[in-house]
Amino acid sequence: MITATALNKAFDDVAAxxxxxxxxxxxxxxxxxxxxxxxxxxxxRMLATLAKPDTGAITIAGxxxxxxxxxxxxxxxxxxxxxxxxxxxxxxxxxxxxxxxAGLSRHTRDAAINQAxxxxxLRGRDDVMVSGLSTGNKQRLLLAKTLIHDPExxxxxxxxxxxxxxxRVDVREILQELAGLGKTIVISSHxxxxxxxICSHVLIMEAGRVALAGEVDSLRRQMSSGDHHVKVRVxxxxxxxxxxxxxxxTQLTDCVIEPEGWLRLTSKNASNNLxxxxxxxxxxxxxxxxxxxxxxxxxxxxxxxxxxT
Amino acid sequence: xxTAKYLANAGQHWRSLLNSPTxxxxxxxxxxxxxxxxxxxxxxxxxxxxxxxxxxxxIRELDNQTVIAELGLGRLLAGSIFLALTTFVTVFxxxxxxxxxxxxxxxxxxxxxILSGITPWRFLMGKVLGQxxxxxxxxxxxxxxxxxxxxxxxxxFWEVLLCTFILLxxxxxxxxxxxxxxxxLSEIIALPLVIGLFGAAGVFGLLHxxxxxxxxxxxxxxxxxxxxxxxxxxxxxxxxxxFGQLGLVTSHVLLYGILSLSMIGLGSLAVALxxxxxxxxxxxxxxxxxxxxxxxxxxxxxKRFDLRRQSEFSFLYENNSAAWRTRDFQRRWxxxxxxxxxxxxxxxxxxxxxxxxxxxxxxxxxxxxCVGAIFLxxxxxxxxxxxxxxxxxxxxxxxxxxxxxxxxxxxxxxxxGWLPSVLNLDVEPNVSDSPAxxxxxxxxxxxxxxxxxxxxxxxxxxLRWIILRRVNVESSSLLAIFLMIVIAFIPIWLSAFANLNxxxxxxxxxxxxxxxxxxxxxxxxxxxxxxxxxxDRIGLYWSASLYSFVALLFTALTWKxxxxxxxxxx
Numbered sequence: 001m002i003t004a005t006a007l008n009k010a011f012d013d014v015a016a017x018x019x020x021x022x023x024x025x026x027x028x029x030x031x032x033x034x035x036x037x038x039x040x041x042x043x044x045r046m047l048a049t050l051a052k053p054d055t056g057a058i059t060i061a062g063x064x065x066x067x068x069x070x071x072x073x074x075x076x077x078x079x080x081x082x083x084x085x086x087x088x089x090x091x092x093x094x095x096x097x098x099x100x101x102a103g104l105s106r107h108t109r110d111a112a113i114n115q116a117x118x119x120x121x122l123r124g125r126d127d128v129m130v131s132g133l134s135t136g137n138k139q140r141l142l143l144a145k146t147l148i149h150d151p152e153x154x155x156x157x158x159x160x161x162x163x164x165x166x167x168r169v170d171v172r173e174i175l176q177e178l179a180g181l182g183k184t185i186v187i188s189s190h191x192x193x194x195x196x197x198i199c200s201h202v203l204i205m206e207a208g209r210v211a212l213a214g215e216v217d218s219l220r221r222q223m224s225s226g227d228h229h230v231k232v233r234v235x236x237x238x239x240x241x242x243x244x245x246x247x248x249x250t251q252l253t254d255c256v257i258e259p260e261g262w263l264r265l266t267s268k269n270a271s272n273n274l275x276x277x278x279x280x281x282x283x284x285x286x287x288x289x290x291x292x293x294x295x296x297x298x299x300x301x302x303x304x305x306x307x308x309t
Numbered sequence: 310x311x312t313a314k315y316l317a318n319a320g321q322h323w324r325s326l327l328n329s330p331t332x333x334x335x336x337x338x339x340x341x342x343x344x345x346x347x348x349x350x351x352x353x354x355x356x357x358x359x360x361x362x363x364x365x366x367x368i369r370e371l372d373n374q375t376v377i378a379e380l381g382l383g384r385l386l387a388g389s390i391f392l393a394l395t396t397f398v399t400v401f402x403x404x405x406x407x408x409x410x411x412x413x414x415x416x417x418x419x420x421x422x423i424l425s426g427i428t429p430w431r432f433l434m435g436k437v438l439g440q441x442x443x444x445x446x447x448x449x450x451x452x453x454x455x456x457x458x459x460x461x462x463x464x465x466f467w468e469v470l471l472c473t474f475i476l477l478x479x480x481x482x483x484x485x486x487x488x489x490x491x492x493x494l495s496e497i498i499a500l501p502l503v504i505g506l507f508g509a510a511g512v513f514g515l516l517h518x519x520x521x522x523x524x525x526x527x528x529x530x531x532x533x534x535x536x537x538x539x540x541x542x543x544x545x546x547x548x549x550x551x552f553g554q555l556g557l558v559t560s561h562v563l564l565y566g567i568l569s570l571s572m573i574g575l576g577s578l579a580v581a582l583x584x585x586x587x588x589x590x591x592x593x594x595x596x597x598x599x600x601x602x603x604x605x606x607x608x609x610x611x612k613r614f615d616l617r618r619q620s621e622f623s624f625l626y627e628n629n630s631a632a633w634r635t636r637d638f639q640r641r642w643x644x645x646x647x648x649x650x651x652x653x654x655x656x657x658x659x660x661x662x663x664x665x666x667x668x669x670x671x672x673x674x675x676x677x678x679c680v681g682a683i684f685l686x687x688x689x690x691x692x693x694x695x696x697x698x699x700x701x702x703x704x705x706x707x708x709x710x711x712x713x714x715x716x717x718x719x720x721x722x723x724x725x726g727w728l729p730s731v732l733n734l735d736v737e738p739n740v741s742d743s744p745a746x747x748x749x750x751x752x753x754x755x756x757x758x759x760x761x762x763x764x765x766x767x768x769x770x771x772l773r774w775i776i777l778r779r780v781n782v783e784s785s786s787l788l789a790i791f792l793m794i795v796i797a798f799i800p801i802w803l804s805a806f807a808n809l810n811x812x813x814x815x816x817x818x819x820x821x822x823x824x825x826x827x828x829x830x831x832x833x834x835x836x837x838x839x840x841x842x843x844x845d846r847i848g849l850y851w852s853a854s855l856y857s858f859v860a861l862l863f864t865a866l867t868w869k870x871x872x873x874x875x876x877x878x879x
Contacts, residue, residue: 049627050420069627073426084417086334093337100330101425145421 001026001184007056009042016042018208029179031199032188033300039208040188041157048078048155077151081158083138085130092126102149116144120174136167156187160194192297204303212303219299228267233288236261245282329431335439349450352397356454359393383462390454391472391532402483403503405443406436410621411496423624433488433580440484475528478569485576492584525564534561583625649717653682653724676831679725683765686717718762726758760830760852767856768793770863796859
């Protein structure tokens with residue numbers, strides 16, 4: 001769906017994007033992660049045909065982004081980080097304005113508006129003035145507007161920015177639903193937990209460059225070098241005994257006693273069952289067990305150095 | 310079959326226009342209560358003001374009693390109401406059309422409009438539809454006043470209907486011309502320009518001359534003409550010329566119709582074709598607020614009237630059809646040529662066909678138009694920097710500019726210097742009676758045009774150099790004009806400082822000092838309709854040398870700046 005090769009974009013002598021290449025297949029969800037000033041928004045604007053790369057090429061759905069931008073724009077839904085609204089409009093008028101812009105005919109317009117509002121849980125608030133909406137509802141409305149012409153590709157710049165936890169969960173669920181509908185999504189966000197549950201692929205940027213890119217699961221495996229981390233909780237006075245009885249397990253490479261009776265176990269392929277059985281056979285009561293995996297935050301911290309452009 | 314297909318296509322286009330988002334927005338603003346209240350207040354004030362004027366300045370003057378008796382008070386009042394409506398729409402139609410780009414930009418959703426893929430035509434034409442609703446509101450608000458006229462002697466029904474139709478056409482002219490200006494200039498500049506242009510034309514329209522080609526672009530001359538013609542004491546100043554020979558002298562309506570349709574046609578063409586003078590697609594920096602070199606540029610040079618004007622240009626280019634975009638080179642270069650040729654043709658027709666018997670003042674008008682043509686020539690080609698692509702060939706824009714400038718300079722020389730003499734156009738019957746004297750005029754014309762061409766070349770070089778510093782085209786033009794004025798007057802100021810104030814007090818002794826400015830050059834040339842003296846020649850040599858030097862200096866500066874230009878912009 002998207003192929004970008006060796007993209008470069010500079011503003012005066014500040015290189016915002018340097019030699020970035022990426023590929024997104026149809027139906028994939030790519031998460032764009034990076035600190036402020038990493039070049040995420042510039043990259044998204046180039047993909048959305050709103051900025052022209054100084055060098056490099058972008059092809060979306062087979063069309064060249066520099067020479068055939070209009071063909072791409074018809075297939076694209078772009079949600080900017082900045083929320084701009086026409087004045088004095090209620091929610092229905094706002095949606096009608098953008099439906100007209102997208103060229104939806106009078107007959108299909110209402111159905112498309114209802115569908116987009118339904119998807120974003122905004123149905124039944126037609127007369128509410130847009131300027132009076134809460135930040136969360138504004139983001140939902142912006143997303144509804146982005147979806148109105150049923151685009152194949154969604155480019156979302158910080159969709160959860162400024163939202164409270166409840167609204168963030170709502171937006172995350174909407175995005176999961178869209179991914180389930182087979183949409184290709186490119187999304188940037190600072191909130192890594194949100195991306196963790198949505199993205200199949202990730203691209204981590206730092207100082208305009210790609211720091212890490214690939215499929216999320218495969219990156220996790222790479223970063224953890226095949227190690228399996230499990231945390232087990234026992235009564236604090238039994239922690240030392242538990243560590244001693246687990247030591248003989250050949251698969252176990254490390255065992256660290258942590259406060260409040262927690263033991264952090266690193267193993268190559270020890271199953272949780274084996275660990276539990278060993279402890280129970282010794283008469284040690286297990287209060288809790290949690291598997292630890294490399295999340296996006298770990299990937300991000302490990303792959304970036306904190307540089308900004 | 311073909312007709313059915315054509316009709317189906319036309320129907321589809323019409324439906325697509327009705328589906329314009331700008332029309333949707335405009336329809337909501339027309340019904341907005343506070344806006345309606347404001348317009349109602351202004352319109353009432355204007356109409357009542359015009360009625361008070363008729364009452365105090367016309368009705369109470371004893372001299373006008375015959376006129377009032379002949380016309381009927383009702384017709385006179387209806388005429389004044391139509392003039393008030395004309396004034397109202399002249400201001401408010403462009404004001405309401407304004408904001409087609411600025412509104413979305415200030416609301417921070419212009420990017421969303423661009424990304425919708427909407428064509429510029431569909432987006433802009435929504436504004437035309439919006440003005441129809443506005444006009445209907447205006448007519449509805451003024452209806453009670455027309456009913457009032459019925460009780461003051463009545464009106465001619467057909468006359469009121471015709472004037473309403475003329476006003477409706479005028480609304481289309483205003484909105485189309487404004488949109489055409491907007492695609493070429495920024496809205497900040499286009500708004501006062503359109504209101505000023507049509508306002509001034511309206512004032513000209515009050516003059517009872519026939520034909521009135523300047524006043525004829527507004528309904529004023531038609532409305533006034535209808536009233537004038539029914540009074541026995543009116544004085545009719547009829548120009549001798551083409552219209553007179555064709556027997557169309559008194560047909561204000563016909564002249565208005567021709568001029569209005571021409572403006573609507575040309576304006577629509579300009580809107581459909583987009584900004585021919587603007588950036589090529591490859592040059593857009595779309596949304597980029599930092600321009601190359603800004604870091605090292607003085608803060609006042611970073612100031613731009615329209616920070617995101619380039620994104621508007623890009624919108625006007627990029628959201629057009631593929632066929633439109635593939636003929637980019639032909640469209641831009643051939644159309645700027647057409648604009649220029651039309652300007653020269655209009656200047657010649659205006660001067661020789663419509664105003665032939667007035668001699669000196671209109672000869673001066675021709676010369677000023679010649680100066681205008683040269684500056685237009687310089688302006689049209691100064692802002693193109695990209696290497697152009699014609700089919701598969703890449704052409705250097707600098708070479709194309711040079712070729713066009715030289716070609717057009719010959720055109721100016723032919724149009725303003727040679728053609729009128731060869732066609733034996735009757736410019737100044739009082740002066741050029743004898744063949745010898747006529748030849749002298751021809752020689753002066755040619756010399757003057759040559760001088761102006763050198764001046765135009767200097768302007769072109771200055772403008773191109775400033776544009777290269779990445780100041781936008783509009784502010785560059787103002788800056789270049791300012792520099793030209795400074796150059797024109799520097800010799801006089803220097804001489805004043807050096808106590809050679811004789812240059813100002815006794816220009817005859819030092820004619821060459823003043824010859825840097827076009828007005829003085831025209832003045833000198835007009836007084837040279839006699840054998841040219843050596844003093845005159847010194848003036849011409851001085852002027853040609855000064856501007857040749859300026860042109861060379863700025864060409865060298867441009868060449869040097871171009872070397873430093875980032876590779877990607879060339």
